[in-house]
Amino acid sequence: MLLRHTPEKITERSALTINPAKTCQPIGAMYAALGIHGCLPHSHGSQGCCAYHRSTLTRHYKEPISAATSSFTEGASVFGGQANMMQAINNIFTVYNPDIIAAHTTCLSETIGDDLKQIKKKAEKEGKIPEGKEFISASTPSYVGSHVTGFSNMVKSMAEMAEPTGHKNGMVNIIPGWVEPSDMEELKRITNLVGVKHILFPDTSGVLNGPLSGEYKMFPEGGTTIKELKSTGDSIGTLALGEWCSADAARYLDTKCKVPCSILDMPFGLMATDRFIDALRTVAGTVVPEELAFERGQLVDMISDMHQYLYNKKVALVGDPDQLIAMTEFLVSIDMLPIHIVTGTPGKKFEKRIKEITKDLPYEVNVKAKGDMFLLHQWIKNEPVDLLIGNTYCKYIARDEDLPYVRWGFPILDRQGHQYFPTVGYKGGLRLLEKILGVLLDRKDRDDPEEQFELVL
């Protein structure tokens, strides 16, 4: 057994986290920053943080991840990292020449109280930030929240770039939340189909799913432009996908720029996608084209065709709040039974929402925020499931417990596809169904006694 020391008996733990279902804020800030065109993320702390975040994102995307660091020394940790930051700004603009630096703090710089906003002022005063270049920053202490919080904080910093002109631009801001480049691409496709002019931020499509062509571009074509970000304050409204990932930025634009917002679930699965598209056409006063109704019908069709294999199958899920909420709703909607649900990210709201969604299930549902995968594994040992959905670390549980397993979430370090094929929207729903059915039916084909082995499924 790979996780041979995990006991079935569940004991209370108040200080020890084992096999976390989250990581720290800065990596979220770094991922979000990569969704700005021409942006170099910067980690204000010791260089290890930056190295770890780049490595993890690289393993997830099999793509180069460029980011700089303040490379704190012991001295800097005592006297403050301002000097390092000033030096970094100068070196970065000189050597890499990005349009914008998006800096985030770390537990180190937060603990010693470095203030990036103040450092930025100083840099501007000293002309360290060249004409037409930008510098934004987010406070992302690793000891608060999770990677999701860091993502949200950096996205909020993007919103803070808004420069309202007083003239509406006819755009709808769409904040996708922490989804894959392929998902952001798909959200744009859907929004265009509904005929809604929009600014999507952040947007990592074209950045983290790039081609191999013999050239290396540190700053690829993709990403939300600075111009777009500045104009979000003139938009007619904001659709924020995911309370945890996107709401803060949306609410900021609402309060500060009077851009009304609506907080929706991430559009995974049938209902959440229905609500997203309905919100789009409602806020923009457009008509949903037949093409989307057709895609929707295809998803409904596949649900009905394969319902017998999904019905009453028990599922264990681990991941991030916004994703899990939408996925849980999707699983319930296709008559599956999500019974163990864990996120490492804190937030009682999460447990409340999951309980609402699962209230009609003929089953006791285990749900925990600020939980860990050690607990999830113990729950599974106590109440086995037919399917496990989560990031790559789940593979250890899947192999030990011999569970059908669908990789979904962050990070996925051992399979390809997530960067190219969306799981949002109706087409994404078809992909999720294909994957879920794939592992369930593979298991059936593996385990059916020979006399019951089926040609047609």
Add this chain to the structure above:
Amino acid sequence: MLLRHTPEKITERSALTINPAKTCQPIGAMYAALGIHGCLPHSHGSQGCCAYHRSTLTRHYKEPISAATSSFTEGASVFGGQANMMQAINNIFTVYNPDIIAAHTTCLSETIGDDLKQIKKKAEKEGKIPEGKEFISASTPSYVGSHVTGFSNMVKSMAEMAEPTGHKNGMVNIIPGWVEPSDMEELKRITNLVGVKHILFPDTSGVLNGPLSGEYKMFPEGGTTIKELKSTGDSIGTLALGEWCSADAARYLDTKCKVPCSILDMPFGLMATDRFIDALRTVAGTVVPEELAFERGQLVDMISDMHQYLYNKKVALVGDPDQLIAMTEFLVSIDMLPIHIVTGTPGKKFEKRIKEITKDLPYEVNVKAKGDMFLLHQWIKNEPVDLLIGNTYCKYIARDEDLPYVRWGFPILDRQGHQYFPTVGYKGGLRLLEKILGVLLDRKDRDDPEEQFELVL
């Protein structure tokens, strides 16, 4: 063992086919006919043929397949099926009111010598074919060729609908061959991206991957229209994808309507797609957009990222000639080793072409046209492989030999996705790679000893 009587020792068989890698012509004609908008396919034979073809297509697509039959009785088999056909034409137009009937023969009606072209004349003379309605037919004797031949024959009958006006229409005819609705959709997307106005026929997209919406349409929106088919004779040229599926129709338009044609491989994999797109831009004098170069680069990127898992893996393949030729080239191009290749369709050309493609492999390659899956299984027993690619019937071999197995081809009766996600083009290549890698890496995760179990792949 499911196929427990299959011996490793290979003995020559000249009369007995076991576990065929093909089926008969009429089903191909029926599938092709479904790619005409408003068309009701008609099987001129005993009703069992029609029932079997509808059942198989239904199991493959999980969609309703409407087709009529002449329901031969013993009497009709003796005195000829003309009366049945006349009755059928009348009933069909009265009850179902299609725009067009596409009839094909069977071994029965061919053996007794029914001539559908002559029957059509009679029907027209007797006014059985209403104003503005069409009737086309193909001769598809089950004892010649295979389902692929039947498909090709019906496509040729579509080409015969061409009514040249003498004025070029600026279109390029694209004959996709026997590919999935999702593939036809993708071919249209690619062609549009290259800016080439086109007529794609047949076109089953929107017909066999339809939505569930509470309504049933016997004749869905999709399909090539009669108007388009009539205008193929005015096109500037024809790109026929696949020598077996599409060449006859293209050559007909060339000889009869002076529409020049170029026969290409089906665009599965990198090179074949390169050639298809290059041909498109060449014949239409357009420029290939960056978007396609980007998709291409993504495919190349994934090949390079995952090359270590593909390199030197042995593959057994079974399917239809055009598909196998392109797939074999793709596998060779990613440094895999396709070593056993079988099609049930006759044609020495096939073996010659495969040998060309595989000539540099450091391996003896087994290839057979008019072979069967019994032989393929024996080859595998004699020289095991790392991967098996073929239709659903391969699952019996895969389970007995414990082989990683990717479903691809016709029919796929036990999994979903083929009708929604293309495998042609660069995006299709990404999907093929994802699937191949999926089964290879699942096997690795299953079999690696614990000390070598990998988190990152």
Add this chain to the structure above:
Amino acid sequence: MATATKKKLVQWDPTDVKEELLKKYPPKVARKRAKQILINEALENETPEIQANVRTIPGIITMRGCTYAGCKGVIMGPTRDIVNLVHGPIGCSFYAWLTRRNQTNAGPDGENYMTYCFSTDMQDSDIIFGGEKKLEKAIQEAYDLFHPKSIAVFATCPVGLIGDDIHTVTRNMKEKLGDCNVYAFSCEGYKGVSQSAGHHIANNQVFRHIVGENDEVKPGKFKINLLGEYNIGGDGFEIDRILKKCGITNIATFSGNSTYDQFASAHTADLNAVMCHRSINYVADMLETKYGIPWIKVNFIGANSTAKSLRKIAEYFGDKKLIATVEKVIAEEMPEVEEVSKDVRARTTGKTVMMFVGASRAHHYQGLFNEMGMQTISAGYEFAHRDDYEGRQVIPNLKVDADSRNIEEIEVEADETRYKPRKSAKQIAALEEAGFKFKDYEGIIPDMDNDTLVIDDLNQYEAEKLVELMKPDLFCAGIKEKFSIQKLGVPMKQLHSYDSGGPYAGFKGAINFYKEIDRLVNSRVWSYMKAPWQKNPQLSASYNWE
């Protein structure tokens, strides 16, 4: 779970519905179909008449298959240790390859050819010059590879037309091979009007070439044959489980999970229990005439019918201990059945169903649905004869038409050596006296409510209309019908192949079925037909921000 809310016509008059169904047809078609669509009514000691087993109308999209399908696919398909070699072009063999879900259990190393597909793959040269040589060679190659105890050859359409003499070829090969029983079926697809002819051809040859080949007497006190059970989804396994539990020995099932030897020994049983009347009642008759084995109609679909059938078998043997065991088994099995049916009834009671399958299931399954509180509002068969609708009493005056005429009827007489009446005329009389019914089948019509629609050979067009008009909660037919019905938002259950489910026979089968139907009619998916913007297309005047 949320049930899709379907608007039911407040009231539908069956005559209106029938009119609707016929309206669009050309007159000739309408006249013919009118006779095959019956509005059920209870008559004084007679059953309303329906037209059945007549030709399918060319161009009208039918549910029916062909004679070959009935012979090779249905009857011979489930027999595991016979090499079924199809003589013809490749298609017919390909389509009948593993597509019927009849399960078999050959054990770890028993003979099993059901996963294989054998064909002579006739080419044009064979059509022109004849295929007998190729057939002969193919039989030899099959024998050399597998050395099976038996090889069966099936003719497809062209074979009859080009005049290949398959019976001579097989007779010669049987002699040549010596230890392999080889025989052929002239089941060309154009014969007859439906699969039914194929059943007949298959059963005749099984009776002629296999039954009686093995006189060795099998152990067992109460020996029966189960006729017309095809082990779809494991039905036969469940029935065998129950029979075994009751101490009843099943000598041969025709033909679910069967072997060559079972057929060969069938004549040693003491009772024939007939499940599917249509496909095999004549075999029961022949077994009685030739060997003196009486037959009764049974039905193991539905817990109550299963209990009833077990009691009937026990009553036949008239053994106290057997009767007691049967009661004990029923008492053991029923509680779980009732528990589950009680649970699902809460969600299924009052729901309506339509069934158009085979020639027994459309009847048998009505009882199962009743156990769930569901009502059958329309039903019919795909390939039945009038006796399956109206009861066996009509058999004598069934007229033989051109299509039936050519389907061979075997004349059998008592076997000189092996004829042995299992019951004396006196015993039979006594049993009948007590209300016990031999060779009796009343058909589907008497079991259906007034004003329900009984429809023979329903076609695609009528099916769609029926669903539109009567909005059933569930529709049952075959794979070809499944998705056009479901497109209308109505769940569709295959009762040929059971989709992916089963067993549904016997007690455990009933439980499976209750749960499956509960799943189907209460699936959330049927409530997803429309998108929100389709449900209320008008836009709120102002943006609806939170």
Add this chain to the structure above:
Amino acid sequence: MATATKKKLVQWDPTDVKEELLKKYPPKVARKRAKQILINEALENETPEIQANVRTIPGIITMRGCTYAGCKGVIMGPTRDIVNLVHGPIGCSFYAWLTRRNQTNAGPDGENYMTYCFSTDMQDSDIIFGGEKKLEKAIQEAYDLFHPKSIAVFATCPVGLIGDDIHTVTRNMKEKLGDCNVYAFSCEGYKGVSQSAGHHIANNQVFRHIVGENDEVKPGKFKINLLGEYNIGGDGFEIDRILKKCGITNIATFSGNSTYDQFASAHTADLNAVMCHRSINYVADMLETKYGIPWIKVNFIGANSTAKSLRKIAEYFGDKKLIATVEKVIAEEMPEVEEVSKDVRARTTGKTVMMFVGASRAHHYQGLFNEMGMQTISAGYEFAHRDDYEGRQVIPNLKVDADSRNIEEIEVEADETRYKPRKSAKQIAALEEAGFKFKDYEGIIPDMDNDTLVIDDLNQYEAEKLVELMKPDLFCAGIKEKFSIQKLGVPMKQLHSYDSGGPYAGFKGAINFYKEIDRLVNSRVWSYMKAPWQKNPQLSASYNWE
């Protein structure tokens, strides 16, 4: 297989290249980097000097990690039966979870915590009010769940800043638990200038808290410790296989596939064989000073180096039989190695490679590449010190800067009871007389050709420039560098984690490596960079129909 055809600069002058690398930098940065970029030259009995182990420049995208990574990730990570508990916010523990591919074999039911990730997951309240209590509780919870023989605590950045006294906490918990050795590492990420400081901190504590804990004498005639081998991709397994075959007993590996008990018994070995000079040479010194165990430098990367190292060990023990066995083993292993290298050389000879990793592999792997006929045209270390470049002779005059000053140096002296020189001064002298070298390492520079570029702490910008200018056939570094290099169409091999491959050490490892490099540099994919319409954009005047 088709090789991508790459245009090589006909001739590149290293001074031009160096100038190119520096051109774009701000003057201050350029000055500093200039000292870390060396154009190699052969000097009369001295080695050119390079600047190393100095601070990374803020804002310059470095390959380096932090002290915590060097301590927890590199050194302690591979030890299977110690619960490694990270005290800090969740990230540091998460990122070091199973990401280094150091394999371990705990057998079916041995203790193995390497698949687990333990953290105190510090929250803001802990930062404000201190985390000692939480740490204490976490240790207790870990102990109650697993009862490990040892728990190691690692400090991340904030811990040092808020002043949690982890050493007192662990000392107390060790006493409290009684049967569990608990200790801590002050390896905050901001310490030092690279991972190197973390190696040092880890090794010091292992030496202080574990080595010498178990005096029980293990069986074995020729006992060694293997220092600085981390069993990435199973290297250690292969080395152990070879040692075992030679009859040499490996008491403790620091720290690949290691256990607590191996460390505890390390002082019972008779020779220390040092693989990675950088990460552990000081431990070798301490073991000699305290216990009298001499050390030698070995290298098991490359078949020839492996043979050389085995002979060196045998020579040290001076046992005829051992020497014979070693020769026998080499003779057995080499044929296959040579066969494969011969095969691949046909495709790899003349190809060029660049390597920028660790502080030993960039050196060790050059031999392996030479065996394939490949030339190293530029190389350097990520976190080495000058002695790793220039040789140990420079150690005495290395200046200690502000960053190194705080990395503890342990003062050790001979152990009163357990100090036992394994060789007498006379024996040592005799061996040295014969040319045997103790505690000797000449560094990477002398092994590299003239005019090759030796670059310390190479960064992303310089890497890209180097590849553009010098067009190597292969580039070796870490995961962060992999894909930016490959985007340029040049295959990139990770030499930290080996991507997915290994083992590459020893004889079998060499074979694996030959094949892997052959695959990489000859993959067809590098020829696919351009689409046909990009290769020849102009359109043929007329349509090209067949």
